[in-house]
Amino acid sequence: xxxxxxxxxxxxxxxxxxxxxxxxxxxxxxxxxxxxxxxxxxxxxxxxxxxxxxxxxxxxxxxxxxxxxxxxxxxxxxxxxxxxxxxxxxxxxxxxxxxxxxxxxxxxxxxxxxxxxxxxxxxxxxxxxxxxxxxxxxxxxxxxxxxxxxxxxxxxxxxxxxxxxxxxxxxxxxxxxxxxxxxxxxxxxxxxxxxxxxxxxxxxxxxxxxxxxxxxxxxxxxxxxxxxxxxxxxxxxxxxxxxxxxxxxxxxxxxxxxxxxxxxxxxxxxxxxxxxxxxxxxxxxxxxxxxxxxxxxxxxxxxxxxxxxxxxxxxxxxxxxxxxxxxxxxxxxxxxxxxxxxxxxxxxxxxxxxxxxxxxxxxxxxxxxxxxxxxxxxxxxxxxxxx
Numbered sequence: 001x002x003x004x005x006x007x008x009x010x011x012x013x014x015x016x017x018x019x020x021x022x023x024x025x026x027x028x029x030x031x032x033x034x035x036x037x038x039x040x041x042x043x044x045x046x047x048x049x050x051x052x053x054x055x056x057x058x059x060x061x062x063x064x065x066x067x068x069x070x071x072x073x074x075x076x077x078x079x080x081x082x083x084x085x086x087x088x089x090x091x092x093x094x095x096x097x098x099x100x101x102x103x104x105x106x107x108x109x110x111x112x113x114x115x116x117x118x119x120x121x122x123x124x125x126x127x128x129x130x131x132x133x134x135x136x137x138x139x140x141x142x143x144x145x146x147x148x149x150x151x152x153x154x155x156x157x158x159x160x161x162x163x164x165x166x167x168x169x170x171x172x173x174x175x176x177x178x179x180x181x182x183x184x185x186x187x188x189x190x191x192x193x194x195x196x197x198x199x200x201x202x203x204x205x206x207x208x209x210x211x212x213x214x215x216x217x218x219x220x221x222x223x224x225x226x227x228x229x230x231x232x233x234x235x236x237x238x239x240x241x242x243x244x245x246x247x248x249x250x251x252x253x254x255x256x257x258x259x260x261x262x263x264x265x266x267x268x269x270x271x272x273x274x275x276x277x278x279x280x281x282x283x284x285x286x287x288x289x290x291x292x293x294x295x296x297x298x299x300x301x302x303x304x305x306x307x308x309x310x311x312x313x314x315x316x317x318x319x320x321x322x323x324x325x326x327x328x329x330x331x332x333x334x335x336x337x338x339x340x341x342x343x344x345x346x347x348x349x350x351x352x353x354x355x356x357x358x359x360x361x362x363x364x365x366x367x368x369x370x371x372x373x374x375x376x377x378x379x380x381x382x383x384x385x386x387x
Contacts, residue, residue, distance in 0.1 A: 002379070003315075003382065004316060005375045008378070018038075018108075019365065019367065023091050024092065026093050026095055026100045027079065028082055036132065036134070039108065040052050048130070049061070054145050055133075055143075055145035059132040061115060061130040063118060063119065064126075068125040070157060071155050071156045071158075072126065072157065073158070074130055075336060076107035076132055076133065077136035078133065079137055080101070081100070081101045083361055084361060087361075102363075103163070106365035108132060110377060111373075113373070114381070123387060124382050124387060126385035128385070131145070136332050142335040146336065159339075160344075161344050168350060170368055171372060172318065173372075174320075176306060176326065177301055178303065180300070181333075181334065182327065183259065184257065184259060185260075186256075186293045186295060187255070191207040191254075191281060192251050193248075196248050198246045201248055206284065211254055215239070225268055234273075238254065296335075299331045301337065302341040309343040316372070349368075
């Protein structure tokens with residue numbers, strides 16, 4: 001039997017209400033106390049086995065049916081962004097400087113909806129773990145849950161997750177085998193001189209001029225230090241230095257990010273960056289410190305699991321698409337895919353008119369995508385744990 005979005009229409013109103021309540025009360029990574037409490041309460045009401053405080057504020061609901069020892073896990077992230085909302089919605093954020101600008105409130109609602117539907121239908125044989133993960137936005141909540149024993153407490157053969165995607169029309173679901181999201185690295189470069197009066201530049205190494213030269217050189221790394229067929233992006237995003245118009249600053253700090261899909265490319269870029277920093281600093285007579293952090297690995301789908309995810313999309317009536325290329329954004333679900341086989345996919349949510357992108361202060365999750373997400377989560381469970 002195939003589940004369709006229309007089969008869960010009766011769940012839509014309470015799920016929308018739940019989603020909008022979370023939207024109005026967003027919480028940043030590892031501080032999702034109200035959110036996780038509401039989720040735990042909802043899972044308990046469904047009669048699930050509930051685990052709380054995994055990796056901080058993580059919550060898992062476990063549903064068993066039949067006698068099979070097969071196990072599947074589904075994950076939704078639940079943290080907000082440190083952005084001030086600018087939507088004027090009646091359910092806009094009430095928490096200053098916190099905002100569900102990435103749709104995690106919608107992800108929570110969809111996974112809760114799937115739990116509710118699977119509890120009442122029970123058309124599967126095995127165990128389902130519904131993972132509600134904290135701190136996806138750059139803080140590594142997935143890694144924290146794994147290190148806290150997530151898959152020991154709630155074993156899984158496979159793990160799946162979806163993310164709303166404003167670039168795809170509502171009703172479309174896309175994924176691909178292999179890399180689907182990039183590894184994310186952060187670099188901070190500190191150039192240190194002595195500082196001097198701007199009228200006497202000969203008295204100090206010029207850290208600001210060195211920084212300007214370094215920005216230009218760093219932007220040649222991808223084109224000149226990595227293979228032409230490799231995919232990578234390096235962006236300098238911050239320059240800090242100086243406090244007065246007539247003083248050459250003693251220190252200048254550069255900050256930026258690197259995105260790539262291959263470990264060898266990561267290594268080459270980091271080595272080139274350190275080499276350039278050392279060379280520029282030496283040529284100007286400056287000291288230089290480089291902090292290079294690889295905080296998220298690439299999100300790499302198991303090919304078989306990716307195909308199964310698309311098969312489930314077809315089963316639930318969505319338009320299943322093979323994504324032609326990965327995205328350069330990053331995702332800490334990568335840690336879960338390193339621990340268990342599985343796949344990550346994109347759920348279209350764009351309606352008519354111009355779509356507001358993720359992480360924009362005017363973004364809002366499209367509630368019309370909720371039944372599609374509920375249907376897909378249900379379909380992947382019924383498919384992988386077929387009775």
